[in-house]
Amino acid sequence: DAKTTQPTSMDCAEGRAANLPCNHSTISGNEYVYWYRQIHSQGPQYIIHGLKNNETNEMASLIITEDRKSSTLILPHATLRDTAVYYCIVRAAGTALIFGKGTTLSVSS
Amino acid sequence: GAVVSQHPSWVICKSGTSVKIECRSLDFQATTMFWYRQFPKQSLMLMATSNEGSKATYEQGVEKDKFLINHASLTLSTLTVTSAHPEDSSFYICSANRILGNTEAFFGQGTRLTVV
Numbered sequence: 001d002a003k004t005t006q007p008t009s010m011d012c013a014e015g016r017a018a019n020l021p022c023n024h025s026t027i028s029g030n031e032y033v034y035w036y037r038q039i040h041s042q043g044p045q046y047i048i049h050g051l052k053n054n055e056t057n058e059m060a061s062l063i064i065t066e067d068r069k070s071s072t073l074i075l076p077h078a079t080l081r082d083t084a085v086y087y088c089i090v091r092a093a094g095t096a097l098i099f100g101k102g103t104t105l106s107v108s109s
Numbered sequence: 110g111a112v113v114s115q116h117p118s119w120v121i122c123k124s125g126t127s128v129k130i131e132c133r134s135l136d137f138q139a140t141t142m143f144w145y146r147q148f149p150k151q152s153l154m155l156m157a158t159s160n161e162g163s164k165a166t167y168e169q170g171v172e173k174d175k176f177l178i179n180h181a182s183l184t185l186s187t188l189t190v191t192s193a194h195p196e197d198s199s200f201y202i203c204s205a206n207r208i209l210g211n212t213e214a215f216f217g218q219g220t221r222l223t224v225v
Contacts, residue, residue, distance in 0.1 A: 046215065087152075
């Protein structure tokens, strides 16, 4: 079973920041927090991952709480192309990614 | 980012025939590849873990004799759906972990299998 809890769906206006929350209260010390997204009928796309520090790349920022029990993925300026299902996954390095139901993000103009 | 390629992207086959799907890591070596299946409006379900040079490890409920996995090199894993039936119609996706470097997994673009 997935070890994360995410809202089923979220809406965001184009150009605004999209903040996607994730709870992972049972995360272990050696597990990373990963975010992937899947656009319809495509393979999942890697977004970002982190262990305990906040991370930022060209796609998004990842904010992890100090106790590591939750995190937030931030898309700073959402576009219509960011409409997708976003998956928050915790896993130890090298192990399989176990997908939950994810959050369906709908970006509208 | 690293590239994982699946072939074919889609395939239609007759019931009772077998279909082979290839998963290649194009610019890195992968000792471990994973195979997933996704039915419409559902999430990805892990089917098996493919280890180079050894037998694959199957998840509970996945028939190893029906879904044959071969991982003969560090850049190629294959999934063969044997004696396919309409209920095997699904979206099959592979992922690969790099041996060295960062810890993210990279996914192929998926293969849409339709059994008629």
